[in-house]
Structure formats: structure tokens, C-alpha cells
Amino acid sequence: MNGMLMSLPGTPIIYYGDEIGMGDNIYLGDRNGVRTPMQWSGGWNGGFSIADPERLYSPPILNPEYGYQAVNVLSQKRTEHSLLSWMKHLIQIRRSSAVFGSGSIEFLHPANHRILVYVRQLGKETVLIVNNLSSAAQAVELDLRRYKGNILIEMFGKNIFPRIGDLPYLLTLGPYQFYWFRLRRI
Numbered sequence: 001m002n003g004m005l006m007s008l009p010g011t012p013i014i015y016y017g018d019e020i021g022m023g024d025n026i027y028l029g030d031r032n033g034v035r036t037p038m039q040w041s042g043g044w045n046g047g048f049s050i051a052d053p054e055r056l057y058s059p060p061i062l063n064p065e066y067g068y069q070a071v072n073v074l075s076q077k078r079t080e081h082s083l084l085s086w087m088k089h090l091i092q093i094r095r096s097s098a099v100f101g102s103g104s105i106e107f108l109h110p111a112n113h114r115i116l117v118y119v120r121q122l123g124k125e126t127v128l129i130v131n132n133l134s135s136a137a138q139a140v141e142l143d144l145r146r147y148k149g150n151i152l153i154e155m156f157g158k159n160i161f162p163r164i165g166d167l168p169y170l171l172t173l174g175p176y177q178f179y180w181f182r183l184r185r186i
Contacts, residue, residue: 002087003178006094007120007129009105019087020076023066028058037060037067047070093155099125108142115140128152128181132173141168152181
């Protein structure tokens with residue numbers, strides 16, 4: 001979802017804790033479930049405060065899966081494959097192209113309804129976004145004939161995909177996978 005959020009028009013909003021996969025405390029009720037202390041470290045109160053836990057506005061998350069001992073900024077900064085590192089990279093890729101901030105958007109309509117596809121364009125820059133919204137691997141055929149002669153450059157790994165021709169462009173995506181492609185005429 002973050003990949004799709006970052007590729008849509010407008011300013012994406014990430015609430016604190018989303019960048020590390022911090023959970024919510026649903027037992028606090030109303031909106032207080034998302035107003036728990038930020039989990040900066042695995043230490044006292046998640047590194048948020050040195051106060052006694054009962055004096056905090058909201059208690060820290062203690063769930064063993066999402067609590068501050070398991071999910072926190074300090075531990076994720078130490079791991080290059082953490083959600084925090086991935087989110088930083090995602091934001092860096094988004095910022096590398098003005099098309100994401102103010103480009104136009106045009107939705108394509110492939111036969112596979114589990115795949116959401118759109119083209120972002122600003123000036124001479126064109127980016128193709130392909131999102132698999134399914135929990136299963138999916139194949140999709142895209143009508144990209146108007147971009148015939150262009151190659152697709154995947155924006156995260158900078159891998160080059162085959163040139164677009166007259167036939168439908170076939171892609172396969174893993175569960176919830178997405179691609180961001182720059183189109184280049186070579």
C-alpha cells in the first residue's frame with residue numbers, strides 16, 4: 001500500500017509509526033489507539049519518556065508482536081532490510097522524479113481486475129505504475145502500443161525490461177507486488 005500511496009497524485013501522508021510498522025492499541029477506544037508513544041528504542045517506555053508508564057498520556061504498546069521491544073526505530077536503523085530502511089528508499093525514489101508530485105495521471109484498464117495500472121506524466125517524463133492488489137501472484141497484459149519503441153526501466157533496481165512493441169506487454173507480479181517503470185526511448 002505504501003508503494004501505491006507514494007505513486008498517486010498529491011502529498012502522501014504517513015502517520016508516525018507507520019514507517020516502522022508500529023501497531024495501534026485498539027483497546028484505548030476512539031482515536032486514542034493511534035496516539036500511543038512513539039517507539040524509539042527497546043528501552044524504558046520505548047525511549048519516548050523517562051516518566052513512570054502510568055504517568056504517560058497513553059500507555060506504550062506492550063503487544064509482543066508490535067510492542068516497543070520488538071518494533072522500534074533504533075533496531076530498524078541497524079538493519080538495511082527493515083521497513084524503515086525500505087520506506088526511506090521509497091521516499092528517495094519518489095523524490096527523484098517531479099512526476100509524482102505534480103504529474104498527470106491516466107488509468108489503464110487491463111482485463112485482470114486485480115491489477116491497478118496508471119501512467120504518470122509530466123513534460124517529457126513518463127512513469128508506468130503497476131500494482132498487484134491480490135494476495136496471489138498475477139499476470140497482466142498491458143496495451144502499451146502508444147509507447148512503442150520505449151524500454152521500461154524499473155525505478156528501484158534500475159533493471160531494464162524488454163522494449164515495448166505491437167503486442168500486449170506481459171508482466172507477472174507476486175502477491176501485493178508493484179512496479180514503477182520509467183519509459184525511455186532508445
